[in-house]
Amino acid sequence: MSQLERACDSTPKEIRVSIGTGITLGLVDGKIDAKPTTAYLMTYRKSKCSANCTFCPQSRTSSGKADMLSRVSWPVFQTKQILDKLRGASERNIIRRVCIQALNYPEAFTHLRAIAKRISEIINIPISVSCQPLNAADMRLLAEAGVERIGIPLDAANSELFDKVKGKLAGGPYRWKRQLELLKKAVNIFGRGFVSTHLIVGLGETENEMVDIIQDCVGMGVLPGLFAFTPIHGTRMENESQPQMQKYRRIQVARQLILNRISRSEKMLFDDKGQLVDFGVEHGILASIVRTGQPFITSGCPDCNRPYYNEKPSGPIYNYPRKLREEEVLEIQHQLNLGRGSGL
Numbered sequence: 082m083s084q085l086e087r088a089c090d091s092t093p094k095e096i097r098v099s100i101g102t103g104i105t106l107g108l109v110d111g112k113i114d115a116k117p118t119t120a121y122l123m124t125y126r127k128s129k130c131s132a133n134c135t136f137c138p139q140s141r142t143s144s145g146k147a148d149m150l151s152r153v154s155w156p157v158f159q160t161k162q163i164l165d166k167l168r169g170a171s172e173r174n175i176i177r178r179v180c181i182q183a184l185n186y187p188e189a190f191t192h193l194r195a196i197a198k199r200i201s202e203i204i205n206i207p208i209s210v211s212c213q214p215l216n217a218a219d220m221r222l223l224a225e226a227g228v229e230r231i232g233i234p235l236d237a238a239n240s241e242l243f244d245k246v247k248g249k250l251a252g253g254p255y256r257w258k259r260q261l262e263l264l265k266k267a268v269n270i271f272g273r274g275f276v277s278t279h280l281i282v283g284l285g286e287t288e289n290e291m292v293d294i295i296q297d298c299v300g301m302g303v304l305p306g307l308f309a310f311t312p313i314h315g316t317r318m319e320n321e322s323q324p325q326m327q328k329y330r331r332i333q334v335a336r337q338l339i340l341n342r343i344s345r346s347e348k349m350l351f352d353d354k355g356q357l358v359d360f361g362v363e364h365g366i367l368a369s370i371v372r373t374g375q376p377f378i379t380s381g382c383p384d385c386n387r388p389y390y391n392e393k394p395s396g397p398i399y400n401y402p403r404k405l406r407e408e409e410v411l412e413i414q415h416q417l418n419l420g421r422g423s424g425l
């Protein structure tokens with residue numbers, strides 16, 4: 082039996098899917114006004130993650146529910162059942178990507194690799210994985226198993242915050258420097274633009290710090306996906322607030338400008354509190370970009386819309402899982418202080 086066959090043999094019998102994915106695949110009753118275009122899967126284990134990120138209900142010391150990640154619940158199904166449903170949904174073009182997430186536990190890599198291999202054998206669909214740091218050899222094996230893109234989360238905007246929410250001070254295994262090194266190695270293996278990271282706005286960073294790390298990621302060939310901090314019951318950050326919407330909108334615009342090489346963090350201006358006050362582009366360019374609504378749509382891999390990961394469907398909505406309506410764009414122009422009278 083080859084190494085790869087052995088990996089497939091270790092496909093876990095059960096797997097979690099996000100509730101929205103469950104509804105879309107017809108496994109869970111319910112209505113959603115924005116269906117996910119990516120199927121979100123999560124490796125299953127009975128106990129929680131061995132890491133200890135302060136914002137996460139899956140963390141070792143959290144008393145939050147074990148079927149939660151952010152504000153989304155993840156029911157458990159038989160892996161075989163999910164594979165059958167995925168094949169049907171992909172053939173009907175309902176699902177255009179599969180994203181497999183893994184908690185940190187000893188068998189996580191074996192499980193990820195086996196699941197990715199199974200999917201790529203039976204379905205012609207791009208696969209992303211989002212996992213905690215692996216070494217370069219393991220990342221190569223994932224690529225061989227059919228994984229197109231990998232996400233390695235930074236979550237925090239700088240090393241101090243990282244240490245506080247994911248690293249030493251949080252009682253977790255992660256180290257900022259190593260995470261950055263792994264992102265670089267991942268780019269060598271998967272290619273520029275095929276490696277993502279998550280950045281959570283609202284962990285205590287300034288806008289300047291967040292914009293700088295976005296610039297660094299883009300410079301490395303890493304695609305930064307933005308999340309809004311969401312307080313979850315049972316975590317050590319359960320009493321903290323979500324980020325101010327204006328702050329989130331400014332960072333979304335800055336990300337769009339940096340990603341599309343229209344501006345750079347060094348060209349942007351910040352006040353003495355680190356708040357973005359000038360995007361480093363002409364007003365007309367800024368206005369037209371905001372008017373598209375594009376910066377405010379969920380950011381991540383292609384076809385990842387992650388509906389309501391950070392927000393209730395009733396709002397306020399940080400990341401739109403679909404094209405924005407006219408009135409939503411108008412509201413954002415107002416939030417950005419770019420409304421009527423300012424040339425927009």
Ligand code: SF4
Nearest residue numbers: 130132134137139140
């Ligand atoms: S590694 Fe991921 S799942 Fe584990 S505690 Fe941190 S954020 Fe949660």
